[in-house]
Amino acid sequence: xxxxxGQVLFLDxxxxxxxxxxxxxxxxxxxxxxxxxxxxxxxxxxxxxTDNIPGKSIIITRENFGCGSSREHAPWALEVNGxxxxxxxxxxxxxxxxxxxxxxxxxxxxxxxxDEIFKTFASKETSIETNFLEGSLKIKSSDADMxxxxxxxxxxxxxxxxxxxxNYADKNY
Amino acid sequence: xxxxxxxxxxxxxxxxxxxxxxxxxxxxAVFCHEITTPIAINDLKxxxxxxxxxxxxxxxxxDHVTPSKDSKTAEQAKIMREWARSQNIKDFFDVGQNGVCxxxxxxxxxxxxxxxxxxxxxxxCTHGAFGAFAAxxxxxxxxxxxxxxxCAFHYPETIKIEITGNLQKNVYAKDIILSIIGKxxxxxxxxxxxxxxxxxxxxxxxxxxxxLCNMAIEAGGTSGVCYPDSTTVDYLWxxxxxDYSSKEVALEDFFKWHSDPDANYSSVITHDISLLxxxxxxxxxxxxxxxxxxxxxIKVDQxxxxxxxxxxxxxxxxxxxxxxxxxxxxxxxxxxxxxxxDVYKQAMKEGLxxxxxxxxxxxxxxxxxxxxxxxxxxxxxGEVCASTTNRNFNGRMGKGGMVHLMSPAxxxxxxxxxxxxxxxxx
Ligand code: SF4
Numbered sequence: 163x164x165x166x167x168g169q170v171l172f173l174d175x176x177x178x179x180x181x182x183x184x185x186x187x188x189x190x191x192x193x194x195x196x197x198x199x200x201x202x203x204x205x206x207x208x209x210x211x212t213d214n215i216p217g218k219s220i221i222i223t224r225e226n227f228g229c230g231s232s233r234e235h236a237p238w239a240l241e242v243n244g245x246x247x248x249x250x251x252x253x254x255x256x257x258x259x260x261x262x263x264x265x266x267x268x269x270x271x272x273x274x275x276x277d278e279i280f281k282t283f284a285s286k287e288t289s290i291e292t293n294f295l296e297g298s299l300k301i302k303s304s305d306a307d308m309x310x311x312x313x314x315x316x317x318x319x320x321x322x323x324x325x326x327x328x329n330y331a332d333k334n335y
Numbered sequence: 336x337x338x339x340x341x342x343x344x345x346x347x348x349x350x351x352x353x354x355x356x357x358x359x360x361x362x363x364a365v366f367c368h369e370i371t372t373p374i375a376i377n378d379l380k381x382x383x384x385x386x387x388x389x390x391x392x393x394x395x396x397x398d399h400v401t402p403s404k405d406s407k408t409a410e411q412a413k414i415m416r417e418w419a420r421s422q423n424i425k426d427f428f429d430v431g432q433n434g435v436c437x438x439x440x441x442x443x444x445x446x447x448x449x450x451x452x453x454x455x456x457x458x459x460c461t462h463g464a465f466g467a468f469a470a471x472x473x474x475x476x477x478x479x480x481x482x483x484x485x486c487a488f489h490y491p492e493t494i495k496i497e498i499t500g501n502l503q504k505n506v507y508a509k510d511i512i513l514s515i516i517g518k519x520x521x522x523x524x525x526x527x528x529x530x531x532x533x534x535x536x537x538x539x540x541x542x543x544x545x546x547l548c549n550m551a552i553e554a555g556g557t558s559g560v561c562y563p564d565s566t567t568v569d570y571l572w573x574x575x576x577x578d579y580s581s582k583e584v585a586l587e588d589f590f591k592w593h594s595d596p597d598a599n600y601s602s603v604i605t606h607d608i609s610l611l612x613x614x615x616x617x618x619x620x621x622x623x624x625x626x627x628x629x630x631x632x633i634k635v636d637q638x639x640x641x642x643x644x645x646x647x648x649x650x651x652x653x654x655x656x657x658x659x660x661x662x663x664x665x666x667x668x669x670x671x672x673x674x675x676x677d678v679y680k681q682a683m684k685e686g687l688x689x690x691x692x693x694x695x696x697x698x699x700x701x702x703x704x705x706x707x708x709x710x711x712x713x714x715x716x717g718e719v720c721a722s723t724t725n726r727n728f729n730g731r732m733g734k735g736g737m738v739h740l741m742s743p744a745x746x747x748x749x750x751x752x753x754x755x756x757x758x759x760x761x
Contacts (some may be wrong), residue, residue, distance in 0.1 A: 190407040234473040263475035316354035331479040
């Protein structure tokens, strides 16, 4: 199973699309590793620069993350940068499927929770400890902490436990 | 309660129900092209799982950029080639035999009613024209398809679209599907199968049905589908004649892939096309659809005829009948890419290639090329293209370029006028 713990990168915007996550011009790359330097290259966002990415393992963002094309290069670009968990209000369907297919997690929380997290933590160094079996997140900064329960479907859970759809399918079919 | 065709296909293919309405179905075919497959191949190698579930059920083509245009696309092609050889994939189409996947594979008889098909390409929905369930997927789904011959989907919900009325002159399947997308929007069929039925579809050729199903994804649909009938049997007969004693027997058998009259639909839309006029897109989303009348006089720089939507022989005939005896406007460039080698040869036999070339068109080899802004007709910033393809996204045919989607007949008329217009106004 992948690691879902670590430092948080906050992206305070809705509708971040797959072109912003990884621009189309890199689709001719034939290895996932080659995508590493280009993650979020075209994302225009106040207080964000790609220099913020190193050392981060989790993204927290707003609504409809991963909309646009079906390219699986988007989760891969996250994965090769050590980011296996994205937390948002909701996701585009194919992006979410692609995340779990890769054994990664796309966790949906409600608007109030996301608002609260941004308010409490977004301006500080923040880390998360994920208890996958219990379905809970411990969010921590130097002066605050918060525990949040999350839900993913049984099938998605099984994909994460197996390390992705390939391992799951290899074992079961 | 009856079942829809998509549900019947699922019921016949389901091998597991891991949770909720998730169905793992077995696949009758996995289609592959050189843009999305090489990463799957490399990943399988890394995992030491470099196998395929059944080489006879995998069909592969190099079509998006071919012959290769640079080192990176050459590398993608090479990976496909070596993989097809090492995995003993006999149905592999390389330079000389290759053409646009969704035009080539039906032509080769690889699609049958009741089949389940995936491909790492969003326009895989095209193959639903044969009464199959065919869906575009991400690379991991493709990889599992290659390795195991299975894929997981939610049990399908369907929107039934009944197309009625009589088509006017210069109005085609492309105008019908554009008008449907304009009506329901780019998210109108998300997570749903679009079932096209009714007297207009019954009268359509297979080529027209493919044009219809091809653009289901532009409304967000998982797949498009038409009922298999005698038109389907005639098209496939050459490939199935050893399996059935007569066409009547085949037709009888295919009938099991029709929806039940009491099937449950998430919605039913009646779409009367009697008043439908030639249509086109105007913005950067495929649902920004308007009549060509009223948008005339938009100047264009390039006309592109080709792609998995409208690069088949009927499309070339339609365009050539408008072009015959004319030359294209000196301010525009016309590009034709027949979708497959067979389309190309047939067009030569019928004298259509002469008509295109005499009019001033450049005829390229069969490839996706310009459709996704990769080669053979990429737009410069600020340029406008009248195109028979299926996507008008910002930058689709080249950064800063504008794409208007339309039928081959309107594209041909536009090439003569130099601005967007219909054939009757020439
Ligand atoms: S012709 Fe265009 S839409 Fe069709 S498969 Fe090729 S790139 Fe995709």
